[in-house]
Amino acid sequence: xxxxxxxxxxxxxxxxxxxxxxxxxxxxxxxxxxxxxxxxxxxxxxxxxxxxxxxxxxxxxxxxxxxxxxxxxxxxxxxxxxxxxxxxxxxxxxxxxxxxxxxxxxxxxxxxxxxxxxxxxxxxxxxxxxxxxxxxxxxx
Numbered sequence: 001x002x003x004x005x006x007x008x009x010x011x012x013x014x015x016x017x018x019x020x021x022x023x024x025x026x027x028x029x030x031x032x033x034x035x036x037x038x039x040x041x042x043x044x045x046x047x048x049x050x051x052x053x054x055x056x057x058x059x060x061x062x063x064x065x066x067x068x069x070x071x072x073x074x075x076x077x078x079x080x081x082x083x084x085x086x087x088x089x090x091x092x093x094x095x096x097x098x099x100x101x102x103x104x105x106x107x108x109x110x111x112x113x114x115x116x117x118x119x120x121x122x123x124x125x126x127x128x129x130x131x132x133x134x135x136x137x138x139x140x
Contacts, residue, residue, distance in 0.1 A: 059101040061093045061128070063119055067110040071119060081115070086122035094128060102130045 064072040071078040073089040080086075094101050103123045107116050123131055 059099050061103045063105050065107040065111045065115045067108040069115040083122045087125040090126040106134045
């Protein structure tokens with residue numbers, strides 16, 4: 001005896017409409033966030049070091065940045081802290097030889113980060129692409 005009624009088993013269905021909605025929201029989110037990831041930066045070609053003998057570099061422009069933000073180019077203080085004034089001082093300090101000089105930035109540990117960036121931008125405006133930083137090695 002079969003007392004069970006005929007139970008109809010409904011086949012499970014996957015509703016695609018919520019899935020499509022979620023995928024569209026994710027695509028819109030990705031499109032909006034990728035447009036805000038624009039970065040700006042300075043292109044700097046750093047010089048490479050060679051392990052050959054200690055060769056004296058004559059084509060250097062030494063720039064010192066004090067803790068107060070004052071800029072000194074080859075031991076000559078720059079009157080204005082603006083980028084244009086620093087670029088003009090760097091242009092005057094650059095030798096007219098064949099070899100492009102290296103700008104060596106000596107920044108005080110307490111100097112503002114903006115002062116160093118201003119020197120880097122001034123070097124870029126003066127057409128000096130080789131920039132390096134002087135550091136003090138800790139005593140052991």
